[in-house]
Amino acid sequence: MPQIRSDNLRSDNVSAVSHAIDRFGEDGTLIVARSGHRLCNPIYFTVPEGYYALVTKFGAEKKFQGKATWPAGIHVKPPWYKVSHLVTKQSFVFNTSIRECKTKDNVSCSIDIALIMRIRGEDPSIHPNDDPEYVRKFVHEVTAEGLAQQIRDSEAEAVRKLTRSVYHTEVFGLRSVSGAELASTISPIIDGVGGSEVPSESVVAVPVPEDETTAPESPNTDPFIGNATNRERTSDGDDIAKEERKDLIGDHDESDKLEAAYATEFGANVTDAMRNRMNAQFMPQGVEILDVIIEKIELPDIIQNQMTKKTLVISKNAEQRMQHKFSMMELAQKEELKALQQSHGERKAEAIEHGKEQVLKQQNKLNMIKAEGQRIVSYIDTENSINNGMIHWKGEHTVQKINLQSKMEVESIKLEAQSRSTKQETDANYEVNVVESKSELESSNLKAKGDALMYNAHGTVAPMIRTLNNHLTEKKRLEVNDCLASNSKVTITGTSGGEAANKMILADAALAKANNSALFKASRSEMISELAVASGKAKVRLVNQ
DSSP states (O other), X not given: OOOOOOOOOEEEEESOGGGHHHHHHHOTTEEEEEEOOOOSOSSEEEEOTTEEEEEEETTEEEOBTTBSSBOSEEEEXXXXXXXXXXXXXXXXXXXXXXXXXXXXXXXXXXXXXXXXXXXXXXXXXXXXTOXXXXXXXXXXXXXXXXXXXXXXXXXXXXXXXXXXXSOTTTXXXXXXXXXXXXXXXXXXXXXXXXXXXXXXXXXXXXXXXXXXXXXXXXXXXXXXXXXXXXXXOOOOHHHHHHHHHHHHHOOOOHHHHHHHHHHHHHHBTHHHHHHHHHHHHHGGGTEEEEEEEEEEEEOOHHHHHHXXXXXXXXXXXXXXXXHHHHHHHHHHHHHXXXXXXXXXXHHHHHHHHHHHHHHHHHHHHHHHHHHHHHXXXXXXXXXXXXXXXXXXXXXXXXXHHHHHHXXXXXXXXXXXXXXXXXXXXXXXXXXXXXXXXXXXXXXXXXHHHHHHHHHHHHHHHHHHHHHHHHHHHHXXXXXXXXXXXXXXXXXXXXXXXXXXXXXXXXXXXXXXXXXXXXXXXXXXXXXXXXXXXXXXXXXXXEEEO
16 A cells, blocks of 8 residues: 655544544544534533544633643533534654755755654643643644644755755765664774674684595685685684675775764764754644654765765675685585595495495305205105195094994984884874864764754744735735726726626716816826725726737
């Protein structure tokens, strides 16, 4: 996420006190918020935590227990009380960029500075020398925009005055350092050790390993750097450390060291001086500068390129010296590698010959062991054959004995089984005969009893059967008469010279008159037929035509 620079301080309106936290969180340049009308709660108002609050009554500021600011929390007041201003308690950052600052040798440079500050409105018991009255003074007299303009002007004056007192080669030394850091940076340079870039204890001499079979060391070989030199070997560790440091960081003039020490000492703690000078100006206005940070210093490109080239020349010389030492070390290592390879080749040949001799000895031992093993195997095979024959003979004898015993047992079991089966068969036949005799006797007795019961039943049922037969006969007779009566094609003739027929005709005539009345619904013929059939004495003959 890119860094957001706060190069302005401002105040703004908020619709309600509850929205102030979001507005302050979203806008890092907002210092003072002016609250809108109090509409939601007519009997109380709230002050959020982390802010100084100014409260008014009908537009006039009211104090809280003699103090200009009101504490955070809920306050029960009439609706004409309202929070007019909220001022943040947090420390805020203000960035400024001072351009075209002239150095002592008239070189233009640009410096970016960041100020960390706060409003001095805390209770004196928490922060000594603070006063809540400073909040009211800041809101109505200083204002956020006025503070930003004053800081720009004050910083520009202080920075231009500072850069005018140094050369462009000293401007990069303008920074804030502690006393311990300043001592550790300047003291080694002044003492001539070479600075804190490469301390002497960090340089470790690494000797090249030598094998006992290699050639003896040449008198011109330095064991600490691994190549031949024309100088005499010294036992002084400081000289070796200086040479190693010279190879690592390069060689430069002694005046460069002194100039660097002077620039560091001169530029150290300039931010503290600027902070003290600005606090003397702004603390009476209710603002305290907590820290001054020099973020960035820029020189013209041509000046920076010159300084870079000077550094690169020193590095180039150091690189060439290191390359020369590397080449010499590589040559010495190649020669040593050849000697080691030759020595290892000779050792390898000796080891091969010794190995062949050992192989022959071990081969002879192996042949002797094989012969002894074959003899033992032959003895074991012969003994196994004899043992197998004995075991086979004993096995056959045992099998024959077992077979004979098995046959004897089988015959004995067969005879015993036959005897038992004959006895059991005889007993079974006897039992069968006894059971059959008893069953025949019982069957004869039951049959006699059944016949007696059947005869008794026939004697009891005979009258009932006769009555049933008579009933069925009468029923059939009625069915026949019913069929004759319902047949219109039947002709009735007399059997005694027409006397019966004459009576029937007279009856029919008599019934013909009565048939006209409503009392008789049946026909004459139906009534005559029913009377004749019902009496059972009709002397007529029915002829079905």
